[in-house]
Amino acid sequence: MDRYYKKRFVPLALPALILFVMVIVIPFIMGVIYSFTAWRGTYFAGGDHFWEAFVGFDNYVKAFKTKKFLDAFVYTIKVTLVAVVAINVVSLAMALLATSLNKGAAAYRTIYFLPNLLGGLALGYIWQFIFEIVFSKILFGEDGIISIPALCNMTQDNTKALFALVMLITWQMAGYMMIIYTTGLNNIPKDLSEAAAIDGAGTWQRFKSITVPMLMPSFTIVFFLTLSKCFMLLDQNVALTDGNFSTRMLAMQILYTTRDGSPPDYGLAQAQAVIFFVLIAAVTLVQVSITSKKEVEL
Template structure:
C-alpha cells in the first residue's frame, strides 16, 4: 500500500495543485503586483501595460490617508476584540452545558449548531427585522415593554451597531465553536477531576487548573477561527447595516472603494486588500504562537 501511494502521489495531487495555483496563488500574486499600479479594472492609467502605470507605494499611502479606510480599520479591530471574547465565551459555556447533561445532549448540540448553516445575507436580513421590529418596536423602544435605550434603534448608531453585529454573530457561530470545545472537553481524562475532588477543590479551581489548561488546543483553534472570521466579515455587515452610520468593516470598505472613486481605483482597493491580508496574517500567527505555548500534554 505504501508503494502504491508513493507511485500515484504526484499524479493524484497535481490536479489540486493546478487548481490552487490558478484560483488562489496566481490571482493573489497578480493582486500584489496591481496594488503598485494605476489599475482601473479594465485598463491601466498612464499606459497600456502595467509597468507603464507603476505608482510605487502611492496606493498604500493613499489608503492610510483615506479616512474611510482608517475608520473601517478601527471599527473592525473594535468589533474583533468584542466578538472573539463573546463568541468563545458563549461557545465554551454551551460546550460545558451539553457535556454536563446525560439526556438529550445530541439534540441540544444539533439545535445550537443549526444557526451556523444560515448564509450571511439571509442571517443579516433576518436580524435586521429583529433589531428594528422586535427590539425597537416591541421590547426596548420608547414604547416597548422594557424601555432600554441601548437596545433600541441599534442599527442607527455606530457603537450600538457594533454590539448588534456581535449579538448576531454569537447566535450564528457559538454553536460551531461549541462542537470544537465539546471535542476538547471529552478528551480530558476523568481521573484528573476525580483526584481533584478527593483533594477538596472547588468547581472554579477545577475549571481554572484542569479544564482551561487541558482545553488550550481547542481554544487555539476557536480563537484562530473567530479572529479570521471577524476580520473577513462581509455579508452580514452588508445585510445588517450596509455600512451606514460609519459601520463599514474592512472587507466592505475594500469592496466599496471602487464605487467611492471616479474612475474606479482598483489599484487602491487592491492595496487595501494587501494591507488587510498582512494584518490578518500577523495577528493570527501571533495568536496561534502565543496560545500554543500555553498548551499542555497528557
C-alpha cells in the same frame, strides 16, 4: 493502503494543486502587482500595460491617508476584540453544558450548530428585522413591553451597531466553536478531575487548573478561527448596516472603495486588500504562536 497513497500521491494531489495555483496563488500575485499600479479595472491609467502604470507605494500611502479606510480599520479591530471574547465565552459555556447532559446532548448540539449553516446575508437581514422591528417596536420601544432605549434602533448608531453585529456573529459562530470545545472537553481524562475533587479542589479550582490547561489546543483553534473570520466579515456587515453610520469594516471598505471615486480606483482597493491580508496573517500567526506555547500534552 499506505503504499497505495504514497505511490499515487502526485497524480491524486496534482488536480487540487493545479486548481489552488490557478484560483488562489496566481490571482494573489496579480493582485499584489496591481496594487503598485494605477489600475482602473478595465484599463491602466498611463499606459496599456501594468508596468507603464506603475506608481510605487502611492496606493499604500493613499490608503493610510484615507479617513474611511482608517475608520474601517479601527472599527474592525473593535468588533473583532468584542466578538472574539463573546464567542469564546458563549461557546465554552455551551460546551460545558453539553458535556454535562446525560440525555439530549446530541439534539442540543445540533440545534445550536444550525445558525452556522445560514449564509451571512440571510443572517444579516434576519437580525436587521429583529433589531428594527422586534426590539425597537415590539419589545423595547416606547410602546413596547418594556422601554429600553439602548436596545432600540441598534443598526442606526455606530456604537449600538457594533454590539448588534457582535450579537449576530456570536449567534452564528458559537455553535460551531461549541463543537470544537466539546471535543476538547471529551478528550480530557475524567480521572484528573475526580482525583482533584477527592483532594478537596472546588469546581472553579478544577476548571482553572485542569480544564483550561488541557483545553489549550481547542483554544488555539477557536481563537484562530474567530479572529480570522471576524476580521473578514462582509456579508453580515452589508446586510445589517450597509456601512452606514461609520460602520464599515475592512472587507466592506475594500469592496466599496471602487464605488467611492470616479473612475473607480482598483489599484487603491487592491493595496487595501494587501494590507488587509498582511494584518490578518500577522494577527493570526502571533495568536497561534502564543496559545500553542501554553498547550499541555495529555
